[in-house]
Amino acid sequence: MYLSYYSLDERPFTISPDPRFLFMSNRYREALAHLNYGIEDGGGFVLLTGEVGTGKTTVCRCLLQQLPEKTRLAFVLNPKLNSVELLATICDELKIKYPENCTSLKTLTDKISEYLLKCYKEGLSVVLMIDEAQNVEDDVLEQIRLLTNLETNQKKLLQIILVGQPELQEKLARRELRQLAQRITARYHLRPLDLxxxxxxxxxxxxxxxxxxxxxxxxxxxxxxxxxxxxxxxxxxxxxxxxxxxxxxxxxxxxxxxxxxxxxxxxGLSGENEYPLLDKSKQFLTWGVIGLLTISIISFVYWLGQQSKGPIVASGSITNETLFKIKKEQVENNFSESTLDIQTTSSRGSSNIDANNQSEQTIDTTKSISSTSINNSQQPSLISKMLGSQRWDTNGYDSLSYIMTLWNLEYSPFQDGDACEFASIYGLLCENQKGNWQSLRELNRPAILKFSAGLQGEFWGAITAIRGQNANLVFGEKSVVISLNELSTIWTGEYKILWQAPNGYHRTLKLGDQSIAVIWLGTQMKQLVSNDIEVSSSFDQKLHDALVKYQKRHYLQGDGIAGMRTILNINSEVLEGIPRLLE
Missing domain, CATH: 1.10.8 (Helicase, Ruva Protein; domain 3)
Known part of the structure; x- marks a missing residue:
């Protein structure tokens, strides 16, 4: 086994549907949100479909872990049953007693109905989940539909989740099953992963x-x-x-x-070419083209050689004096360019340059100008204190890479491409802001800051903590503590943070919105403010009032609009292990 060789605690790539390994991509979040909504909405049927191996069963097992304690579940894994066998299986899963060797549909249906009424009176919900539902016979599906006829004025007493392959959608589209199809309150098709x-x-x-x-x-x-x-x-x-x-x-x-x-x-691929003769013909063609090109190049070189045997300079066109002038100009240009290079290097602080007297004078002049500029802004000692020997992070990639490690992400600019796109895979958003130390404190997340060193240029660094009037910063492999007053002299006010937004979130959530993100917000307000909130995908007045109450309690703007500040505050309360700026 490779576990010890790669320092693994267990095999990472088993095919068993272990919810611990569920990768919460946007697709899986949407699938879970649809399933939760379908169950909480009190409708009859919820449909989850997807190709073989796309993770349907894993999503379902994750859903089962999230079901409230007052939920009773019947999970049918083998749908190749007739109506009597299916009802008996449901009774077995729910621990409903029925006569031994019972073959009566009415008896089994009555027993299930009695159980559902009893659960309703006790405040319990009952969920029936059927995996591989594309294999269920039409008459059995009709029998399942009849179970949902038992209902109150507000909700069905039995919630049914049908999980299956795309053929299930085709089956439910048939006219004879239209009554069942009309009772489906939530649908989601789980697609394969992109790159x-x-x-x-x-x-x-x-x-x-x-x-x-x-x-x-x-x-x-x-x-x-x-x-x-x-x-x-x-x-x-x-x-x-x-x-x-x-x-x-x-x-x-x-x-x-x-x-x-x-x-x-x-x-089961052989890895060998199925058309060796075709490959040989391609090889002959390739070598033929190479041969023709070689002959052409040799002929061209030979022609140039013949031409060079004639007089190089036509009579009166270029004299020795002209050639001398050209050579002199080249020398002067080279000297001018090297002087320019020395000046540029000198302005960046390089002093160990050996050159002739003239270039040394140029260095002295440039150094005095550069020194005057830096002394006026009083920056050299601070920048040296911050960066030391670390190279300047001029595009912010290295600093963002460090921030991602705080979110337990391993990011490489060269291998993973754009940092913000990479972060979005894990549900993190990049936010570019301009503000002050107070705005950073309010957001309470590690960030990267943009600093200006005057004529020397600009660079980025990661701020990981604020303690009183000091900040912890990281530049490459160097960690330093600098006072906020010192940093204020070179910080441009620009910064970028990573933060976790709910799935389906687009800038804000407000009254009248309908989205999966509203379900998330309702769930959090129900937990943090009032248990009376009804979680749904619609942003109603009750949710608005609860959000205003939450915002005022936490000294946020009480406008009933969930923007980045509000969501960050909620995340700080409900999520564990997220990096924070304030300790």
């Missing part, structure tokens, strides 16, 4: 299994996504095989070659 999600998915599972190392090269994951088509089950199987091979080869990382071999093994 960015595949990269994040692989990294997530490795991290959950106990390792923070990068075990797969980016090229290998790109190949994996191309061949596995973004289907998690195939990704798991291939990655597991690739880790075994990499371990046997004593490799610290799965490269593209190892991944290709694992893909061939899992998908």
């Amino acid at each position: 960015k999600e595949t990269i994040a998915y692989v990294m997530h599972r490795v991290k959950v299994a106990g390792s923070n190392k990068r075990l797969f090269s980016k090229k290998s994951i790109e190949l994996l996504h191309e061949k596995a088509l973004g289907i998690p089950r195939l990704i798991n199987t291939i990655c597991d095989r690739a880790l075994v091979s990499a371990c046997n080869l004593s490799k610290n990382e799965v490269n593209e070659k190892i991944m290709k071999s694992a893909i061939n093994d899992v998908l």
Whole structure:
């Protein structure tokens, strides 16, 4: 096994539907939000579909972990049953007693109805989940529909979740099942992962299994996504095989070659060319083209050689004096360019330059100008104190990379591309702001700050904590503590933070909005403000009033609009382990 070799606590790529390994991509968040909404809405049916291996069962098991304590669940894994067998299975799952060897639909239906009424009186909810529902016979689906006829004025007494492959949608579209289809209150189709999600998915599972190392090269994951088509089950199987091979080869990382071999093994590909004759013809054609090009180049060079045998300079066109002038101008230009280079280097603080007397005079003049500029702004000692020997982070990538480690993300600008796009895979948003120390305190998240060193340029650094009137900053591998007063002399006021927004969030949430993000907000207000709030996808007056109450309690603007400030404050209360600026 490769566990000890890669410092893993367990295998990261098993195909069992373990909710701990569920990668919360935007698609999975939306799927869970739709399922939760369908259950809480009190409707009859909720539908979840997806291709084989896209993670439907894993999402369902995650949902089961989130169900309230006052929920009774019947989970049917084998739908290849007739009506009597299905009702008997439901009774067994809910621990409903019925006569032994009972074959009466009426008896079983009555027993289930009595149980549902009893649960309703006790304030309990009952959920029936059927996996692989595309295999359920039409008459059995009709029997299931009849179970939802038992209802009150407000809700159905039985919530049913149908989980299946795309064929289930086709089945429910048939005319004979239109009554059931009309009772579906929430639908979601789970699609395969895209490339960015595949990269994040692989990294997530490795991290959950106990390792923070990068075990797969980016090229290998790109190949994996191309061949596995973004289907998690195939990704798991291939990655597991690739880790075994990499371990046997004593490799610290799965490269593209190892991944290709694992893909061939899992998908049953030979890895050999099926058309060798075609390859040979291509080879002959390639070598033929190369030969023609070679002959052409040799002929051209020969022609140039013949031309060069004639007089180089036409009579009276270029004299020795002209050639001397040209040479002199070249020398003077080279000297001028090197002087310019020395001046530029000198203005950046380089003093150990050996040159002739003339260039030394240029250095002295430039240094005095640069020194005067810096002394006027009183910056050199502060910048030296901040950066030391660290290189300047002129684009902010290195500083953002450090901030991501605080969110337990491993980011490389060269391998992962744009930082904000990479962060969005994990549900984090980049926010560019301009403000002061108080605005940073209110947001209470680590950030990267933009500093100006006058003529020397601008650079970024990460601020990780504020304690009183001092700030902890990180520049590359250097950590320093600087007073806010000192930093104020060179901070431009610009900063960028990473923060976690709810799925479906677009700038603000306000009265009248309808989205999945509203479900999230309602859930939080129900927990933090009032248990009387009815969670739904509609932003109603009750939610508005509860939000205003929450905002005023926390000294936020009580406008009933959930913007970044409000959501950050909520996250600080309900989420554990998020990085904070204030301790």
